[in-house]
Amino acid sequence: MGLKTVLSVFxxxxxxxxxxxxxxxxxxxxxxxxxxxxxFSFLNVPKELSPLAIIRPISGSGSTAVLQSLMEKYSPDxxxxxxASIISASTETTFYTIAVYFGATKVKYxxxxxxxxxxxxxxxxxxxxxxxxxxxC
Amino acid sequence: xxxxxxxxxxCASIIFSFISGKGEAMSSVIFSSVSKAVDISxxxxxxxxxxxxxxxxxxxxxxxxxxxxxLRPLTKILFPSLKKESKALSAITMNITANxxxxxxxxxxxxxxxxxxxxxENGFSNRASDAMCMFVIINTASLQLLPxxxxxxxxxxxxxxxxxxxxxxxxxxxxxxxxxxxxxxILERRF
Numbered sequence: 001m002g003l004k005t006v007l008s009v010f011x012x013x014x015x016x017x018x019x020x021x022x023x024x025x026x027x028x029x030x031x032x033x034x035x036x037x038x039x040f041s042f043l044n045v046p047k048e049l050s051p052l053a054i055i056r057p058i059s060g061s062g063s064t065a066v067l068q069s070l071m072e073k074y075s076p077d078x079x080x081x082x083x084a085s086i087i088s089a090s091t092e093t094t095f096y097t098i099a100v101y102f103g104a105t106k107v108k109y110x111x112x113x114x115x116x117x118x119x120x121x122x123x124x125x126x127x128x129x130x131x132x133x134x135x136x137c
Numbered sequence: 138x139x140x141x142x143x144x145x146x147x148c149a150s151i152i153f154s155f156i157s158g159k160g161e162a163m164s165s166v167i168f169s170s171v172s173k174a175v176d177i178s179x180x181x182x183x184x185x186x187x188x189x190x191x192x193x194x195x196x197x198x199x200x201x202x203x204x205x206x207x208l209r210p211l212t213k214i215l216f217p218s219l220k221k222e223s224k225a226l227s228a229i230t231m232n233i234t235a236n237x238x239x240x241x242x243x244x245x246x247x248x249x250x251x252x253x254x255x256x257x258e259n260g261f262s263n264r265a266s267d268a269m270c271m272f273v274i275i276n277t278a279s280l281q282l283l284p285x286x287x288x289x290x291x292x293x294x295x296x297x298x299x300x301x302x303x304x305x306x307x308x309x310x311x312x313x314x315x316x317x318x319x320x321x322x323i324l325e326r327r328f
Contacts, residue, residue, distance in 0.1 A: 002182050002185040002186040002189060002246075003182060005185055005249050005253070006178050006179075006181055006182045006185065009178070009181070009249075010174070010178050012139065013174050013177060013178060014170075014171065014174040015140075015143040016143065017170045017171075017173050017174045017177070018143075018147065018167060018170045018171070018174075019142075019143045019146040019147050019150070020146075020170075021166050021167075021169065021170040021173075022146070022147060022150035022151065022154070022163065022166055022167070022170070023146055023149075023150045025150075025154070025159065025162055025163070025166045026150040026151070026153045026154035026157065026159055026163070027153060027154070027157050027159065028146075028149055028150050028153045028154075031153065057277075064290070067287075067290065068290065068294070071290065071291070071294040072294060075294070075295070075296075076290075076291040076294045076295065076296035076299070077296050077297055077298070081291075081294075081296075082301075082302060082305075085284075085287050085290075085291055085302045085306075086302050086305050086306055086309055087309075088287050089279070089281065089284035089286075089287040089302065089306045089310075090278075090279060090306050090309040090310035090313060091277075091278060091279055091310070091313060092276065092277050092278060092279040094277040095142075097273065097276050097277045098139060098273055098277065099139060100245065100248075100249070101248055101249065101252045101272075101273050101276065102139060102252075102265070102269075102273065104249050104252055104253060105252055105253065105256040105265075105269070106256070106261060106263055107256070107262075107263055107264070107265045107269065108263040108264075109263060109264045109265065110139065110265050110270070111264070111265055111270055111324075111325070111328040112270060112320075112321060112324035112325060112327075112328045113265065113270045113273050113274060114139070114142070115320075115324070116270075116274050116317050116320045116321045116324060117273070117274055117277040117278075117317065119316060119317065119320050120274065120277065120278050120313045120314065120316050120317030120320075121277075121313070123312065123313050123316045124278070124309055124310070124312075124313035127308075127309050127312045127313060128305070128309045131305045131308050131309050132305060135304070135305050136301075
């Protein structure tokens with residue numbers, strides 16, 4: 001049963017990892033966070049956090065790397081460091097979860113899943129910054 | 138649909154890499170990511186076998202039934218289509234419990250069992266059922282009592298109070314989860 005499950009998950013896992021690594025390596029990720037930073041500042045999210053917000057739903061190891069560099073640069077007890085910790089802890093690697101669970105099934109039509117999951121991720125970033133202001137400022 | 142997402146990301150990355158002049162790095166990235174996928178799958182295989190056995194033990198000892206009854210009011214609201222004796226329900230319960238206690242690598246095998254059961258109850262259709270969507274959404278939001286990994290990172294980088302983020306994390310993840318669940322409940326009628 002274990003072997004069967006892993007085999008059924010493997011293709012989507014492979015696609016996910018290839019896509020994520022290529023996206024990181026090609027600089028598309030940085031470009032996206034530059035493009036989307038006005039949106040984040042509109043939502044009251046500091047622009048330093050936009051790379052984290054972009055990569056958090058896509059790659060677990062990638063977002064840990066971003067979190068570490070943010071903590072190194074601003075210290076974990078700064079506003080940025082606290083916000084980054086809260087955002088990282090409050091959400092999962094959305095695309096990995098979707099790829100693994102739906103990859104194990106024959107489902108092709110996932111309906112509203114991606115939209116709702118990303119909505120939850122965006123609200124997590126916005127609410128995380130809000131709660132951080134309430135608690136520490 | 139997820140296939141479209143991957144294709145778009147792949148094409149966009151490759152085009153972008155040529156624009157930014159990193160074209161030759163791409164093939165090596167493809168090789169390294171393929172071996173990474175194999176690595177992860179082999180680890181996953183071991184984890185699934187181990188935790189499937191643990192789940193059998195929990196089931197036979199009656200632990201699953203107790204936790205199931207305890208979480209029943211919640212699962213009734215989230216998964217109204219599942220009957221009380223559904224096999225998927227016990228796997229979902231174990232998955233939620235493992236997530237709560239931060240056992241991420243135990244949550245995945247339970248979740249895979251749950252999603253396969255849900256698929257069977259859905260008649261192996263290629264259209265996801267309401268319960269499947271809800272289950273995946275809950276798993277994409279993190280429900281964790283103690284964010285130990287992040288706390289560890291904070292203390293590594295010299296935080297004076299690594300644990301001060303716990304309550305804000307509870308509030309944030311609960312709100313995000315609530316938004317995810319409510320939007321799922323609204324949208325499942327329209328899609």
